[in-house]
Amino acid sequence: MANAxxxxxxxxxxxxxxxxxxxxQAVSASRVRKAVETMAGTRPYANKAWQVLTHIxxxxxREVLHPLLTQRAxxxxxxxxxxxxDRGLAGPYNTNILRATLDNFKNYPVPVRFISIGxxxxxxxxxxxxxIMADFSDLPPEPSYSDVSAIGRMAVGEFLAGKADEVYLMYxxxxxxxxxxxxxxxxxxxxxxxxxxxxxxxxxxxxKPKGPxxxxxxxxxxxxxxxxxxxxxxxxxxxxxxxxxxxxxxAARMVAMKNATDNATELAGLLQLEYNKARQLAVTxxxxxxxxxxEALAQ
Numbered sequence: 640m641a642n643a644x645x646x647x648x649x650x651x652x653x654x655x656x657x658x659x660x661x662x663x664q665a666v667s668a669s670r671v672r673k674a675v676e677t678m679a680g681t682r683p684y685a686n687k688a689w690q691v692l693t694h695i696x697x698x699x700x701r702e703v704l705h706p707l708l709t710q711r712a713x714x715x716x717x718x719x720x721x722x723x724x725d726r727g728l729a730g731p732y733n734t735n736i737l738r739a740t741l742d743n744f745k746n747y748p749v750p751v752r753f754i755s756i757g758x759x760x761x762x763x764x765x766x767x768x769x770x771i772m773a774d775f776s777d778l779p780p781e782p783s784y785s786d787v788s789a790i791g792r793m794a795v796g797e798f799l800a801g802k803a804d805e806v807y808l809m810y811x812x813x814x815x816x817x818x819x820x821x822x823x824x825x826x827x828x829x830x831x832x833x834x835x836x837x838x839x840x841x842x843x844x845x846x847k848p849k850g851p852x853x854x855x856x857x858x859x860x861x862x863x864x865x866x867x868x869x870x871x872x873x874x875x876x877x878x879x880x881x882x883x884x885x886x887x888x889x890a891a892r893m894v895a896m897k898n899a900t901d902n903a904t905e906l907a908g909l910l911q912l913e914y915n916k917a918r919q920l921a922v923t924x925x926x927x928x929x930x931x932x933x934e935a936l937a938q
Contacts (some may be wrong), residue, residue: 653910656903663728667892667893671886671893673781675886678885678886681878706799707798707870715750715804716752717751719753720756720806720807720808722756722881723737723755723758723763724758725757728892728896729888730892732888736821737764740821753770753772754794755775755776756790757778761774787877787878790877791870791874791875794806795827806827807825808823808825808876808877808880810883813887815890824880829873
């Protein structure tokens with residue numbers, strides 16, 4: 640059994656760790672609220688953009704309206720945009736998204752290149768020998784659309800240049816504070832008939848009109864609108880996924896730090912009992928020594 644001094648030092652160390660984890664929990668709780676508010680704030684624009692896009696893409700001859708709507712006859716190369724965090728201490732957050740990505744694309748039948756968003760994901764992909772074509776780390780704590788749009792533009796450019804036939808998005812969908820699910824979404828070519836290829840949460844609440852859709856006349860024309868809308872909408876999907884992942888990261892870190900704080904508090908209590916036993920043992924030993932010495936002097 641460790642002596643009382645050693646146990647006391649361990650108690651102090653555990654309590655210091657509990658203070659740090661409690662502070663990180665409070666910071667994550669504050670940031671997750673802001674992240675959820677920002678995420679919800681982009682949904683009206685995303686919903687309206689989706690309505691316009693699906694209406695145009697649903698017109699006769701949609702296959703030739705824009706190359707980003709056209710399915711390639713043969714898939715020769717794939718790009719995967721994977722979102723992770725720049726910092727650790729977020730529980731299984733980074734491990735879960737990496738596991739989901741590798742399960743889907745590690746043994747893919749065609750070459751796969753990765754665009755990694757987040758330092759932790761880049762490090763994990765690099766250790767496993769994946770082909771990383773771009774790394775976007777150290778995004779601002781509250782990224783704006785302009786901070787993320789370059790990622791979507793890169794994916795669009797690679798697709799239009801014929802260097803990629805499909806582009807997928809791997810991110811963590813924020814369900815609630817206790818649940819964050821890794822999700823795979825097809826980014827390009829755009830899925831214009833259903834919302835299956837789009838970031839999940841911002842379209843989950845969108846209302847679909849019933850009955851035949853109205854006919855609209857677009858100025859200057861459908862082709863011109865699509866040339867501007869589809870690349871921006873693709874970047875918007877990436878931006879929305881970043882917001883989802885940020886909310887998921889902060890929620891996962893908040894839960895992980897709460898568990899760490901609870902465990903540290905419990906461990907400190909157990910160490911306190913051990914300290915009391917060690918101290919009582921030392922006091923008992925001192926008393927026995929005094930009694931033994933007194934008896935020896937009495938003889």
